[in-house]
Amino acid sequence: MLVLGLETSCDETGVALYDSERGLLADALFSQIDLHRVYGGVVPELASRDHVKRLLPLLREVLEEAGRKPEDIDGIAYTAGPGLVGALLVGASCAQALAFAWGVPALGVHHMEGHLLAPMLEEQPPQFPFVALLVSGGHTQLVRVDGIGRYQLLGESVDDAAGEAFDKTAKLIGLGYPGGPEIARLAQSGTPGRFTFPRPMTDRPGLDFSFSGLKTFALNTWQQCRNAGDDGEQTRCDIALAFEQAVVDTLTIKCKRALKQTGLERLVIAGGVSANQSLRQSLGKMLGEMKGDVFYARPRFCTDNGAMIAYAGCQRLLAGQQDGPAIGVQARWPMEQLPAV
Ligand code: ATP
Ligand code: MG
Numbered sequence: 001m002l003v004l005g006l007e008t009s010c011d012e013t014g015v016a017l018y019d020s021e022r023g024l025l026a027d028a029l030f031s032q033i034d035l036h037r038v039y040g041g042v043v044p045e046l047a048s049r050d051h052v053k054r055l056l057p058l059l060r061e062v063l064e065e066a067g068r069k070p071e072d073i074d075g076i077a078y079t080a081g082p083g084l085v086g087a088l089l090v091g092a093s094c095a096q097a098l099a100f101a102w103g104v105p106a107l108g109v110h111h112m113e114g115h116l117l118a119p120m121l122e123e124q125p126p127q128f129p130f131v132a133l134l135v136s137g138g139h140t141q142l143v144r145v146d147g148i149g150r151y152q153l154l155g156e157s158v159d160d161a162a163g164e165a166f167d168k169t170a171k172l173i174g175l176g177y178p179g180g181p182e183i184a185r186l187a188q189s190g191t192p193g194r195f196t197f198p199r200p201m202t203d204r205p206g207l208d209f210s211f212s213g214l215k216t217f218a219l220n221t222w223q224q225c226r227n228a229g230d231d232g233e234q235t236r237c238d239i240a241l242a243f244e245q246a247v248v249d250t251l252t253i254k255c256k257r258a259l260k261q262t263g264l265e266r267l268v269i270a271g272g273v274s275a276n277q278s279l280r281q282s283l284g285k286m287l288g289e290m291k292g293d294v295f296y297a298r299p300r301f302c303t304d305n306g307a308m309i310a311y312a313g314c315q316r317l318l319a320g321q322q323d324g325p326a327i328g329v330q331a332r333w334p335m336e337q338l339p340a341v
């Protein structure tokens with residue numbers, strides 16, 4: 001089955017073709033980062049308008065790259081939520097229009113299920129069951145995964161998501177958008193031990209997270225340094241390192257707890273923050289000690305992309321699931337509501 005995947009939930013337009021027999025055939029992405037950078041964050045209306053401009057050119061690009069024609073496509077998967085409503089509607093309308101024109105089924109895919117299954121596109125995909133750590137711009141969740149659509153939420157952030165904390169902290173210390181890659185870059189030149197940030201909510205039982213305090217901690221540290229006339233590049237690097245280490249340590253402690261609690265020994269990390277090298281190293285070390293394994297997608301498939309939507313949609317379309325012709329999206333959509341495959 002050849003499935004076209006469309007991703008438009010936020011500030012990346014992603015289009016991909018996934019074949020259930022041959023795997024990923026083509027994948028094209030346009031990131032709107034430059035468009036939103038001057039505003040320091042995503043402007044929803046600009047995002048929607050840009051998706052309108054990019055979708056069809058990207059579609060032509062993937063068809064050409066894969067050497068396929070529209071007639072070869074057996075189904076269309078699009079991101080139906082969660083995300084920015086206007087942006088989601090662009091992808092949903094486009095998918096439904098194409099499905100109607102081509103006489104094939106369309107299926108709305110959950111964006112976080114897309115992230116969660118992205119590591120399945122790699123050479124050594126994880127086997128079910130596993131614990132998944134979803135760490136993105138809008139979500140921080142620990143999920144027990146027994147199969148596609150068989151999700152049990154174990155814990156989540158009570159305030160900021162991990163990626164959001166990276167982005168906000170970066171902004172507070174004068175770094176560019178998106179903040180995650182910027183903080184990771186500066187942290188490489190940070191002085192270990194100069195600052196120590198707290199590991200929020202690790203001193204009590206449970207699998208929930210809280211990251212908003214870290215951003216305040218970073219701001220206070222930065223202001224104290226500035227008042228002392230110490231506001232150079234090295235200080236920014238030192239704060240970036242202390243912040244990154246605090247997030248990585250906190251996530252590692254909670255993942256270990258989730259693995260112990262469930263008795264599982266496979267961990268999948270997905271979403272934009274799973275591209276972070278220190279997080280991968282720290283979790284790799286922890287799983288090594290537990291004789292378990294950690295799985296993640298290539299960096300391009302950690303952040304938003306069409307390939308993950310094509311893959312997730314293909315699994316569900318193969319199982320016979322499909323939408324009616326109505327165009328519907330959901331800004332909020334708990335992943336546990338998804339049907340099992
Ligand atoms: P959601 O998936 O929850 O709807 P989103 O789609 O905006 O949110 P993603 O595209 O999965 O989120 O990821 C973007 C986030 O990942 C941003 O917050 C960004 O700062 C963060 N990020 C990307 N690369 C890194 C990195 N190397 N280290 C830390 N954070 C990173
Ligand atoms: Mg994005």
Ligand code: FE
Nearest residue numbers: 115136303304
């Ligand atoms: Fe995302």
